[in-house]
Amino acid sequence: MELIENIVLQALQMLVVLTLAPGLTGLVRKIKARLTRRRGASVLQPYRDLARLMRKEVVLAENASWLFRVSPYMIFAATWVAAALVPTFAIGLHFSWTADLIAIVALLGSARFFIALAGMDVGTSAAATHVAAKIR
Amino acid sequence: MIGFAVTIALCLLALSLAATAMRGLSMASVAIYGSSALLCLALVLVGAGTLLTHADASGMRIPIGLPWLGSHLHLDALSAVFVTLLGVGGAAASAYAIGYGRHEHEPHRVLPFYPGFLGAMVLVLLAGDAFTFLLSWEIMSLLSWALVLTNHRADETRKAGYLYLVMAGLGTMLLLLAFGLLAGSGGGYDFAAIRAAKHSPALAALVLALMMLGAGSKAGLVPLHVWLPVAHPAAPSHVSALMSGVMTKVAVYGFMRVAFDLLGPVHWSMSVPVIVVGALTAVMGILFANVDGDGKRILAFSTIENIGVIFTALGLALAFRSSDMPVLAALALTAGLLHAMNHMLFKSLLFMVAGAVLNATGRRDLDELGGLIHRMPKTAFLALIGVMAITALPPLNGFVSEWLLFQAVLQSPKLPQPGLQFLVPAVGGLLALAAALAAACFVRFFGVIFLGRPRSDVARDAVETDRWSLAAMGGLALLCVLAGILPGFLIDLMAPAVDLAVGARVPVQGGNSWFTLIPVAEVRSSYSGFLVMVFVAISGGAVAWLVHRLASRRLRRAPAWDCGFPNADPVTQYGAGSFAQPIRRVMAPLLGARETVTMPPPGDMSAARHGVQTEDMAWRFCYQPMIAAVFYATTRLNALQFLTIRRYLTLVFGSLILLLTGLTIWN
Numbered sequence: 026m027e028l029i030e031n032i033v034l035q036a037l038q039m040l041v042v043l044t045l046a047p048g049l050t051g052l053v054r055k056i057k058a059r060l061t062r063r064r065g066a067s068v069l070q071p072y073r074d075l076a077r078l079m080r081k082e083v084v085l086a087e088n089a090s091w092l093f094r095v096s097p098y099m100i101f102a103a104t105w106v107a108a109a110l111v112p113t114f115a116i117g118l119h120f121s122w123t124a125d126l127i128a129i130v131a132l133l134g135s136a137r138f139f140i141a142l143a144g145m146d147v148g149t150s151a152a153a154t155h156v157a158a159k160i161r
Numbered sequence: 162m163i164g165f166a167v168t169i170a171l172c173l174l175a176l177s178l179a180a181t182a183m184r185g186l187s188m189a190s191v192a193i194y195g196s197s198a199l200l201c202l203a204l205v206l207v208g209a210g211t212l213l214t215h216a217d218a219s220g221m222r223i224p225i226g227l228p229w230l231g232s233h234l235h236l237d238a239l240s241a242v243f244v245t246l247l248g249v250g251g252a253a254a255s256a257y258a259i260g261y262g263r264h265e266h267e268p269h270r271v272l273p274f275y276p277g278f279l280g281a282m283v284l285v286l287l288a289g290d291a292f293t294f295l296l297s298w299e300i301m302s303l304l305s306w307a308l309v310l311t312n313h314r315a316d317e318t319r320k321a322g323y324l325y326l327v328m329a330g331l332g333t334m335l336l337l338l339a340f341g342l343l344a345g346s347g348g349g350y351d352f353a354a355i356r357a358a359k360h361s362p363a364l365a366a367l368v369l370a371l372m373m374l375g376a377g378s379k380a381g382l383v384p385l386h387v388w389l390p391v392a393h394p395a396a397p398s399h400v401s402a403l404m405s406g407v408m409t410k411v412a413v414y415g416f417m418r419v420a421f422d423l424l425g426p427v428h429w430s431m432s433v434p435v436i437v438v439g440a441l442t443a444v445m446g447i448l449f450a451n452v453d454g455d456g457k458r459i460l461a462f463s464t465i466e467n468i469g470v471i472f473t474a475l476g477l478a479l480a481f482r483s484s485d486m487p488v489l490a491a492l493a494l495t496a497g498l499l500h501a502m503n504h505m506l507f508k509s510l511l512f513m514v515a516g517a518v519l520n521a522t523g524r525r526d527l528d529e530l531g532g533l534i535h536r537m538p539k540t541a542f543l544a545l546i547g548v549m550a551i552t553a554l555p556p557l558n559g560f561v562s563e564w565l566l567f568q569a570v571l572q573s574p575k576l577p578q579p580g581l582q583f584l585v586p587a588v589g590g591l592l593a594l595a596a597a598l599a600a601a602c603f604v605r606f607f608g609v610i611f612l613g614r615p616r617s618d619v620a621r622d623a624v625e626t627d628r629w630s631l632a633a634m635g636g637l638a639l640l641c642v643l644a645g646i647l648p649g650f651l652i653d654l655m656a657p658a659v660d661l662a663v664g665a666r667v668p669v670q671g672g673n674s675w676f677t678l679i680p681v682a683e684v685r686s687s688y689s690g691f692l693v694m695v696f697v698a699i700s701g702g703a704v705a706w707l708v709h710r711l712a713s714r715r716l717r718r719a720p721a722w723d724c725g726f727p728n729a730d731p732v733t734q735y736g737a738g739s740f741a742q743p744i745r746r747v748m749a750p751l752l753g754a755r756e757t758v759t760m761p762p763p764g765d766m767s768a769a770r771h772g773v774q775t776e777d778m779a780w781r782f783c784y785q786p787m788i789a790a791v792f793y794a795t796t797r798l799n800a801l802q803f804l805t806i807r808r809y810l811t812l813v814f815g816s817l818i819l820l821l822t823g824l825t826i827w828n
Contacts (some may be wrong), residue, residue: 080713088535090541128688135555138600141608147721149723157735157739157743
């Protein structure tokens with residue numbers, strides 16, 4: 026019973042993080058815009074962007090391999106798990122003992138790692154240059 | 162157990178002799194590698210069996226060798242851990258070689274030495290007296306030297322072989338001195354006698370320094386590493402895997418045997434050089450790996466880094482032990498042993514990948530490869546696992562050992578010595594730097610070889626490697642994943658060895674829920690690779706399913722966006738050199754990198770040239786002065802070649818008196 030409660034709470038926590046994350050991006054953008062005396066897009070804009078992107082087709086470079094298709098999910102999963110390990114509204118969950126701060130850093134590092142590989146996959150100089158700047 | 166282990170070692174040595182007899186037989190290669198693989202599997206059974214049954218140390222004495230000593234052989238928990246490591250590494254390398262060996266032009270240059278090399282390594286681990294240890298060590302060095310020289314027609318290889326021989330000779334000489342000091346003038350070369358004897362602090366310091374130099378030269382500690390990045394890649398890839406994955410660990414074993422077992426308790430200040438040299442080795446090794454352009458050499462440099470990490474862990478264990486904190490010492494030592502095991506797994510895997518790529522394309526230079534993920538998808542997948550493991554990404558095995566080491570580093574404020582309290586966090590910073598650089602290095606390694614577009618015709622026409630090689634690599638990759646998600650079992654397995662070395666062990670991990678790793682009760686951190694794996698799999702899978710289910714499933718292939726420069730040549734891709742350049746510039750003084758640009762005079766149409774030279778600083782500051790000193794000494798001593806008989810006799814008599822006086826003073 027306790028285990029089920031734990032799992033439910035953990036899932037709720039993960040969902041809260043997930044649903045709030047685009048809002049936070051929107052908020053940051055809004056504040057940035059206001060600070061530079063622009064009106065800026067609505068706070069909800071990232072949600073709309075995501076919904077739009079979901080409906081769009083996937084465009085793959087001719088040279089892209091399976092790694093390019095898998096990477097986004099790996100990046101997402103690693104970041105999400107890292108976020109799930111940070112307590113937001115519930116503390117003392119069994120799963121918060123899964124890993125510590127070092128592991129969270131390493132999980133975010135994994136996300137970086139896959140971004141870098143995805144950037145190199147297509148084989149154009151521009152993408153890889155950005156990647157190289159990113160991993161340092 | 163010991164009898165079984167010795168039999169296996171002798172079988173391996175006998176296999177070497179059989180290989181010389183089987184020269185010319187077509188099936189020789191399969192027979193030799195196949196039986197080596199089986200014997201190595203038997204070794205795993207011996208090693209793991211000894212550890213699992215908590216068997217007491219067992220020893221035996223063979224009446225060969227020095228007449229008053231014989232050969233003592235001895236199998237305890239510490240040996241058993243390394244015997245297991247050797248067995249796994251050897252079995253994988255031998256299975257790989259069954260496929261890889263078919264491509265060999267001159268198999269009889271490898272076959273007679275290969276099983277003997279394995280056998281000699283087993284004997285080093287089983288040695289129960291200094292004589293057997295040094296003899297096996299020297300056989301191991303010589304046979305690996307012969308294996309390095311397999312491709313002896315290349316000029317580079319001959320140079321590498323010479324350098325290796327000199328360094329190996331130097332290393333053995335230093336070990337001989339170390340054991341000589343340990344045994345004392347009484348000549349108690351038996352390990353049991355050495356252990357029982359009392360060693361003064363000054364002598365212990367000297368022995369530890371000699372071991373650092375002797376075993377460190379084999380393991381690749383800076384600045385004794387110069388031979389490693391030339392010799393390891395020169396050998397055939399399965400031998401490179403053994404040398405990097407296993408032989409360096411045998412050197413680590415040698416150091417551990419003396420530092421933790423034979424020497425007894427040492428002063429805390431002895432741990433400082435081990436920690437400092439280990440951390441510097443880690444950073445320097447990975448810096449060089451970041452700027453090198455040769456796939457196998459990158460792996461060899463990364464071996465230097467990992468050896469640095471292992472020695473840092475050993476140094477920390479020495480520090481904790483000398484301050485009477487056995488549990489924390491056990492934590493650091495477990496991290497070191499686990500990292501040794503993990504490094505064997507992923508480094509062997511990556512060397513095999515490099516070998517498969519070398520077979521498929523004939524190229525080692527990263528800038529001539531690219532796009533192999535399309536041509537060699539299975540190898541690429543296994544390489545990705547190896548690369549993720551070596552960059553210490555959770556939930557794979559490299560992360561577990563580095564995590565444990567960081568837990569030990571974070572406990573350093575508990576040490577009573579202010580010096581160490583300052584030093585160890587700084588070392589932790591260096592280790593973090595090394596880990597970050599390793600990530601950059603292996604993104605570059607994997608990205609340039611497997612991703613992008615092929616940079617040469619051979620890379621475009623590469624074909625997937627053979628089944629034996631794939632099976633060996635697959636086995637290692639599986640072990641990397643298993644050791645990452647279930648590290649508790651490995652830690653429990655190693656616990657008797659840790660107990661033997663520092664007199665304590667980390668708590669039993671087997672019963673923890675969700676396979677969580679709880680290293681020490683006082684360390685309030687825990688990590689469960691299993692749960693991280695489950696989390697990543699569930700969240701990644703769920704999202705992939707949702708996106709495919711709910712979102713658009715249309716897919717269009719299109720030419721990659723070329724930033725307005727169409728038909729770009731594949732060589733314009735971001736390559737190995739491009740990744741290396743910023744690091745090389747920033748770290749130029751450390752790496753000894755010089756860039757030269759030669760511009761043609763105005764009006765001349767010839768191309769401008771941009772060249773880069775890197776020079777290992779160890780050469781300039783360590784080896785060149787040493788070589789100069791040796792030359793100076795030999796020219797001076799040359800006069801001794803032209804003496805009269807009277808003077809020779811005087812010389813002999815004088816040196817006899819001198820030595821006897823020295824002996825009297827020492828006693």
